Amino acid sequence: MTKDDLRRILARIDGRGYKAYKDIEGSYDFGAFTLYVDHAQGDPFASPSLVRVRVPQSMAQLPSSLFANRVRRVALQDFLARQVAGAMRHVTRGHRGTGKSGLMFIDEGGQEVLERTAIVVRNEWVEARLQVGLPAAGRTVLGRQAEEMLCRELPQIVDRALLWRNLPQREAQRFVECVENQEHIRARLDELHLIAFVADGSILPRASGATDQPMPAAQAVLFKSPDTLRTTIELPNSPSLIAGMGVPKGVTLIVGGGYHGKSTLLKALERGVYPHIPGDGREYVVTSRDAVKIRAEDGRRVEKVDISPFIADLPYGRSTTAFSTDDASGSTSQAANIVEALEVGAKVLLLDEDTSATNFMIRDARMQALVAKAHEPITPFVDRVRELYERLGVSTVLVMGGSGDYFDVADTVIMMRDYLPLDVTADAKRIAQSLVTQRKVETPQPLQAIAHRAPLPSSFDPSRGRREVKIDAKAVDLILFGSDPIDLRCVEQLVDFSQTRAIGYAIHRAVEDFMDGKARLRDVVDALERLFDERGLDVLDPFHRGEEHPGNFARPRRYEIAAAINRLRTVRMQQERH
Ligand code: ADP
Numbered sequence: 001m002t003k004d005d006l007r008r009i010l011a012r013i014d015g016r017g018y019k020a021y022k023d024i025e026g027s028y029d030f031g032a033f034t035l036y037v038d039h040a041q042g043d044p045f046a047s048p049s050l051v052r053v054r055v056p057q058s059m060a061q062l063p064s065s066l067f068a069n070r071v072r073r074v075a076l077q078d079f080l081a082r083q084v085a086g087a088m089r090h091v092t093r094g095h096r097g098t099g100k101s102g103l104m105f106i107d108e109g110g111q112e113v114l115e116r117t118a119i120v121v122r123n124e125w126v127e128a129r130l131q132v133g134l135p136a137a138g139r140t141v142l143g144r145q146a147e148e149m150l151c152r153e154l155p156q157i158v159d160r161a162l163l164w165r166n167l168p169q170r171e172a173q174r175f176v177e178c179v180e181n182q183e184h185i186r187a188r189l190d191e192l193h194l195i196a197f198v199a200d201g202s203i204l205p206r207a208s209g210a211t212d213q214p215m216p217a218a219q220a221v222l223f224k225s226p227d228t229l230r231t232t233i234e235l236p237n238s239p240s241l242i243a244g245m246g247v248p249k250g251v252t253l254i255v256g257g258g259y260h261g262k263s264t265l266l267k268a269l270e271r272g273v274y275p276h277i278p279g280d281g282r283e284y285v286v287t288s289r290d291a292v293k294i295r296a297e298d299g300r301r302v303e304k305v306d307i308s309p310f311i312a313d314l315p316y317g318r319s320t321t322a323f324s325t326d327d328a329s330g331s332t333s334q335a336a337n338i339v340e341a342l343e344v345g346a347k348v349l350l351l352d353e354d355t356s357a358t359n360f361m362i363r364d365a366r367m368q369a370l371v372a373k374a375h376e377p378i379t380p381f382v383d384r385v386r387e388l389y390e391r392l393g394v395s396t397v398l399v400m401g402g403s404g405d406y407f408d409v410a411d412t413v414i415m416m417r418d419y420l421p422l423d424v425t426a427d428a429k430r431i432a433q434s435l436v437t438q439r440k441v442e443t444p445q446p447l448q449a450i451a452h453r454a455p456l457p458s459s460f461d462p463s464r465g466r467r468e469v470k471i472d473a474k475a476v477d478l479i480l481f482g483s484d485p486i487d488l489r490c491v492e493q494l495v496d497f498s499q500t501r502a503i504g505y506a507i508h509r510a511v512e513d514f515m516d517g518k519a520r521l522r523d524v525v526d527a528l529e530r531l532f533d534e535r536g537l538d539v540l541d542p543f544h545r546g547e548e549h550p551g552n553f554a555r556p557r558r559y560e561i562a563a564a565i566n567r568l569r570t571v572r573m574q575q576e577r578h
């Protein structure tokens with residue numbers, strides 16, 4: 001069918017009941033592109049209709065150099081989604097009619113650049129996946145308005161945002177190259193013996209606590225590495241060299257007075273596991289992809305986690321080698337968060353005193369004197385942090401303005417002063433020697449390898465009411481899996497609503513295909529990553545019937561997928577004994 005056929009159908013159903021929109025499902029040749037109406041919504045208040053536009057490369061002419069490898073392709077796709085969103089804002093008239101009538105959306109990203117399903121670039125074509133609110137007055141089809149949207153606005157959007165000749169070409173190039181530079185730095189961290197890199201000139205603070213936008217450069221103190229930690233890295237694209245602070249492997253403390261920028265630096269490191277858009281201010285803050293933020297999270301459920309390295313001998317002899325609770329405390333939740341992160345492969349832990357349980361972090365000499373070890377279940381983090389590195393190769397970056405007991409165990413001490421980092425490692429070591437801490441190291445047993453757990457597929461129930469599978473992301477930090485909410489408010493490195501949506505479906509997929517009661521959680525997330533690498537995120541669509549709109553998914557990390565599984569309150573696991 002052609003554009004004219006679509007026009008005819010819309011003219012015919014004009015004035016009829018909303019269900020008549022089902023008649024436009026199908027594909028239409030528009031000459032420059034093909035329009036696919038994959039799903040027409042049932043009423044003007046329902047989720048918008050799913051449409052795709054596919055433009056052959058003979059028309060689009062996107063330079064193949066901009067999608068020559070995986071990193072470049074993800075970056076270009078992300079860039080194009082933003083361009084389509086911009087064109088929509090410019091071209092569409094917007095709301096016209098009842099409910100979502102007249103609205104058009106594409107799943108564009110925020111400050112992070114993520115692999116997402118909104119745009120697909122192939123050698124043969126480029127495709128944009130959109131949501132369209134088909135217009136109605138009440139429940140009556142507004143055929144003319146629909147024609148304006150689909151036959152006039154949509155072609156203009158394609159023209160502006162998907163044809164290379166009309167795109168801001170230098171900006172596209174710069175975007176792709178910037179993302180490639182970031183991934184290049186990430187790939188080099190290991191051999192440089194670093195876990196993160198923060199470029200000179202970066203803007204770490206945000207405009208406010210309510211936004212992810214950078215603080216205006218005129219207000220912000222630009223990052224500047226201490227000379228002793230400065231590293232220069234060659235880049236594949238302009239600029240050919242970049243200098244900044246290398247955060248070494250091992251144990252790194254961030255100290256300094258209140259309000260001097262400690263948490264802002266840590267937050268930037270947390271987000272640095274993802275690439276950022278040029279202009280974010282953190283586009284050259286790059287962290288190991290295996291860095292996981294750890295915090296206290298009282299009230300969470302915990303299922304058979306061996307937290308005994310940190311907490312043992314609870315009152316009345318309760319075991320902690322397979323610790324389960326429906327209501328964890330600050331310290332037990334923080335211990336579980338660490339062990340669960342290690343279980344699926346974390347190599348770097350990021351902690352902030354602001355969100356940590358004090359009794360989990362420190363236990364000073366006076367408290368040791370008053371409360372004997374025999375009556376204190378907690379082995380504080382200060383007594384494990386070196387072992388984590390020396391036995392398991394897991395580095396830690398820790399914001400700790402409140403206790404100098406950590407000087408003894410740190411490899412690197414960075415002091416934030418007036419928002420600038422100073423390398424005070426030597427001073428801290430000198431102080432640790434002259435002002436000897438009176439506290440004793442309390443490690444009843446050396447740190448062991450992590451005990452793996454196998455999730456039991458029977459403990460997942462995706463059904464709700466009459467639906468066999470009903471999974472919704474309600475917000476970036478809330479999934480409704482069947483009837484069971486998964487609270488992700490403390491999973492701070494989850495940044496995009498579409499990642500959350502992907503996690504909901506990924507769990508279902510994993511239950512169906514990868515869990516058998518024996519497969520370890522670690523193998524399950526491995527299998528999901530392989531699936532995404534091989535087949536892309538489109539496979540997550542539970543209704544996937546081949547070439548159709550897969551919905552809006554962005555790629556989550558293994559750590560956030562595992563975190564969601566661990567927070568499903570019904571989940572049951574089988575623990576392997578060492
Ligand atoms: P701390 O953790 O040391 O108490 P924060 O990191 O929370 O301090 O920062 C305190 C305030 O200073 C925040 O409002 C933050 O936005 C601001 N800030 C942080 N870094 C900078 C900077 N480089 N330039 C300007 N303002 C900053």
Ligand code: MG
Nearest residue numbers: 262263264354
């Ligand atoms: Mg702070």
